[in-house]
Amino acid sequence: MSVTSEAERGRITSADRPRAGWRRNISAKIAAIPMIATTLVVFVGGTIWTVVYSFTDSKLLPRLRWVGLDQYDRLWSNSRWLVSIENLLFYGVMSLIFTVVMGFILAVLMDQKIRYEDTFRTIMLYPFALSFIVTGLVWQWILNPDFGVQGIVRSWGWESFTFDPLHSPETVLYGLLIAGLWQGTGFVMCLMLAGLRGIDEDIWKAARVDGIPTWKTYVVVIIPMMRAVFVTTLVIVASGIIRLYDLVVAMTSGGPGGNASQVPAMYVYDYMFQAQNLGQGFAASTMMLLSVLIVLIPWAYLEFGGKKHG
Amino acid sequence: MKLTRLTAVLCASVAMPAMATELEVTHWWTSGGEAAAVAELAKAFDASGDKWVDGAIAGGGGTARPIMISRITGGDPMGATQFNHGQQALELVEAGLMLDLTDVAEANNWKEIVFPPSLLDACTVDGRIYCAPVNIHSPEWLWLSNKVYEDIGIPVPTNWDEFVASAPQVREAGKIPLALGDQPWQSNLAFGAMQIAVAGLDAWKAVNVDKNMDVAAGPEYAKVFAAAASARELAKGSNVQDWNQATNLVITDQAAGQIMGDWAQGEFQVAQEVAGTDYTCLPGLGLNEYISTGGDAFYFPKVDDPEKEAAQKRLAALLVTPEVQVAFNLKKGSLPIRGDVDLAAANDCMKKGLEILAGGNIVPSGDMVWSADVQKQAEDLMVEFWKSDMAPEEAHTKWVEILKSGL
Incomplete structure (x- = not known):
């Protein structure tokens, strides 16, 4: 990318x-x-x-025998694919909102000329250095009811404490979200911090002279000035969400209850390799490409095409 | 998975520069019993003067097969590789990537000795033989904990219907009637076992062998889906992931039964349980004592080196010999692919399997009659069905659609 x-x-x-x-x-x-x-x-x-x-009926090996839109028909009538899309939409929207909001707030806190800023920044960014597989395995253990948070709190004496998001279809996506946020927020914070550092000191002085409260300066002056940073962040986070795969594999392998945390990339892998149906897998990955393009094209337009106006 | 791929690459690089009679063999047998069984094959091959280079790939067939296939299609073939015999490697054979073993088969008279003959048929494409079968595994078994029923004070069920009837009492005693793990293939396996048991052999053959879609949509199969829907209720409460964890629920008497393949008896053996007194096994769920003859076979990708090819053929011949068959299958807990070997050391459940085999009450496995694509779709459907409240009629309709996509 x-x-x-x-x-x-x-x-x-x-x-x-x-x-x-x-x-x-x-x-x-x-x-x-x-x-x-x-x-x-x-x-x-x-x-x-x-x-x-993706327009052929390729099975284990690719071959050019055209079947038109058959693979896409089958894809969009497959309930597992539809559930995957729903799951991804939910995860995507939540993850986008929370990483950006939390990343920005952390960056603002970091920008208050605090002591040991480097240390804090390193700590916040560390999770990003871990792969999703490692993140997923770590959080699978933390969220495990017997060994993780629930077990520890219970061992302190709160016997009825229940915290087991990964084993219920209703809450499993929140469990994934916790791990995803832990991994990604630090990176967004760094992007935001870079944007905040790019704001001219004079603007702050002018705002202070005019007596505008700090929070209002952020909302009405700074954030609009950081438009480019926000757009870039959104694109990076969004394209990361669309190819979400390894985190799910490591934490839930698509379960519990069958399809509760299935995502499109898992469908692609399963049909390309386990079902030995390349055509179907290609159709699904073409749909994923399409959604990446939907995110990317407006961004490219804003970044490059919009220069004359901005 | 990256790690296993790396291991495979390392093994390959180790195998390359050495003598031509070294063969790298890839497989997904990694549990304790399985590894012991593979060691028997390696020992026999090494003793015959060649060298077995082990290329185990962890994570089960679903993880291992894509790696094997991409190595073969990517021009980095191994000496030999495991597949389940059937359609998994069919396209590789058709693309001319597999070694023709017909001369080995003829020299060693495989046509006469391999029993049941359907195993060799599954290795045959256009009259040529491309794989060496090594064992038979059947998934249609119901495993029961005797102690659960003793505690309640009722006799151990002798078939699926009695098992379902006894379920409310099991529930009352605070136990799970049917243990079922969360892995997708387990739901599919349970349904497959019920197909033969509930629909009966004629209907099963009409659908799976003759591909008669009217029978598939008919009343016999409606009964199967109704039975699966009731089994779904019985399985509520077994929150485990892996099949052996589910088996463990039966071993520790927390669950009354489990539908699982004959490989489950390895777990009972490790737990020092005795067939007949601690646990009971019912092939064909006790209703129709038929077992399907799936299992493992070795395929030999084509290589340029004639010396290596000779070694591949030696290994193929060796895998079918009686000594290797006995040593391997006793460790593996599976049935041998020839009827003329003596398995005196086999336990009760294995003997039951051997009897059914000898009696000819066998059907081909799903891997033999349906493509991987159809099987995967059916698996997806079964996961959804077993883990939700989908109506049996709806699942039935969808299932028939899936089968039709494979015609």
């Missing part, structure tokens, strides 16, 4: 510049050729290949 956007950024800014012949920066261009080739062949080529084969 970041590779493509870097490449795009490069292409667009060089196009904006006054033309000075293709010889300009020739060594840089040569150096970029391997990366551009990789992008075109691996990312774009692989994507097109997948989309093309």
Whole structure:
């Protein structure tokens, strides 16, 4: 993802510049050729290949026997896929709101010129250095009723204490959310902190001279000025949510109660490899690509197309 | 999974530079009993002058098969690999990626000795033989805890109907009537076992072998779904994940019974329980004593090296020999693929299985008659059905649709 956007950024800014012949920066261009080739062949080529084969009845091995939209018909009438979408929507909306709000509040607290800021920042960012698999396994143990939070509180004497989100279909998504937030909030905080540091000190002084309360300065002045940071954060968080897979595998493997925490990426994997039905898996992954594009295109438009206005 | 892939790659790199008669063998047998059984195969192969390089992949067939398949299709074939015989490797065979074993089969007379013959049929594509079957596993068993019934004061059920009738008393005693783990394939297995037991052999064959969709939508199968719906009620309260945890509920007398394959007896054995006195096994759920003959087979991906190919053929021949069959299957708890070997050391439940096998009361396994795609869809449906309040009629309709997609 970041590779493509870097490449795009490069292409667009060089196009904006006054033309000075293709010889300009020739060594840089040569150096970029391997990366551009990789992008075109691996990312774009692989994507097109997948989309093309999603219209075939490929089973274990890819083959070009066209079946039109059959794979998509089957996909959208499959109840497991529909449940996966619902779960992802719920998880996505909750995760987006909470990471951004909590990340911003933490960044604001961090921006109060506190002592040991570096230490706090490191602590907050540490979970992001862990993979989702590790995060998932750690939280599976923390939330385990016998060994985790519930067990500890009970051992303190509160015998009736119950906290077991992962074993009930109604609460399992909240359990995933806790782990997801723990992992992702620190990263959002760092992005926000960078945005806050980019705000000119004079604006704060002006606000103070005018006697505007601090919280109001944040809401009406600072946040609108940080639009670009917010948009970037939303895109990074949202595209991370769409490919949510390893956290679920590590924490619940899609259960309990069968489908309570299924997500689209699990459907893709299961049908491509376990059911040996590449066509169906490709159709599902094409739908995931589509949803990533829905998030990405408005962002690219805001970032690059909107420059003239902003 | 990354780790297992890494292990596989490491094993491969170890195997490469060494002598040509080293064969890397991939499989997903990683539990205690399974590993002991594989060690028997390795021992026999090493003793014959070649070298067995073990490539175990942890995480069960669902995790292991994609790794194996991508290694074969990706041009990094292993010497030999386990699959369940049936359609799992069919496309690989059709694509010409598997070694033809017909000459080995003919030289060793497999057609005569492999019993039941359906096992060899499952290895045959267009008249050529592509795999060496090693064992038979059947999933249609009901395992019961004798102590639960002694405590209540009623005789141990002898079939599924009695088991269902006794369930309210089991509940009253504060026990779970039917233990069922959360892994998706377990729901599917329970349903598969009920298919043969409740619908009967004729209906089963009409649907699964002759693919008669009218029978699939008919009253016999409506009964199966009704039975599954009642079993769903019995399974409420067993909050465990893995199959062996569910078996453990029966072993520790917290649950009265479990529908599970014959591999469950390994767990009873480890817990030092005795068949007949501590636990009871009912093949075919006690209703129709038929078992399906699924199991494991070894496939040999094509390699360029003629020496390696010769070693592959030696291994294929070795797997079917009586000595290897006895040593392997006693450790594994599975049934041998030839009727002429002596399993005197087998326990009661294994002997029951052998009798059914000898009597010819066998049907092909799901892996043989349906594609992986149909099986996965059915599994998804069964998970949804067993874990929700879906009406049996609705599940029945959906199930028939799934079968039709595989015609």
